[in-house]
Amino acid sequence: NAGVTQTPKFRILKIGQSMTLQCTQDMNHNYMYWYRQDPGMGLKLIYYSVGAGITDKGEVPNGYNVSRSTTEDFPLRLELAAPSQTSVYFCASSSQKNQPQHFGDGTRLSIL
């Protein structure tokens, strides 16, 4: 079972570059989430989606965009990379909002 798959696992960007972090799940989950994890902190929610075509902001959405054209995919886009976006990014999904979330293995992103 693949579960939640994130690509790439590692990436280094220059300031001002753009990139898309990919996330796909094969569990037919309606709910999908993007988090960032900074050292010594818990996870902070960036964006989430309750189904295809529906997205909403989390705690720290500035500097990011998302789309949800299919149930399986929930890409996260950085338009103008900044050093403050250096972090580990996790994608997660759940079948219902009351159910536990399943996490991908993360993308380690460094902005230099």
Add this chain to the structure above:
Amino acid sequence: AQSVTQLDSQVPVFEEAPVELRCNYSSSVSVYLFWYVQYPNQGLQLLLKYLSGSTLVKGINGFEAEFNKSQTSFHLRKPSVHISDTAEYFCVVRGDTDKLIFGTGTRLQVFP
């Protein structure tokens, strides 16, 4: 607004000793509570969850937690730890929104 406080950032313990990782939450509504574990360079895995019912919840790998509504606590316990339990542990609360609120994590370090 909901919040989660993990009282210990690090907990060192010897193998086969018991351990308790403390978690307190604040919420004005009914909550759902979770403990997740994160092994190095991996995503988060669900250890256990409290949605309703019995206040003593048993999870994977011999862990259990007790929901105490009067003390607003959800402490995680294991009677005898193993080296392989070395990881970061996150207490998580979900209240009346679709969003999870993560604690800052407790690093459990098990020594031989």
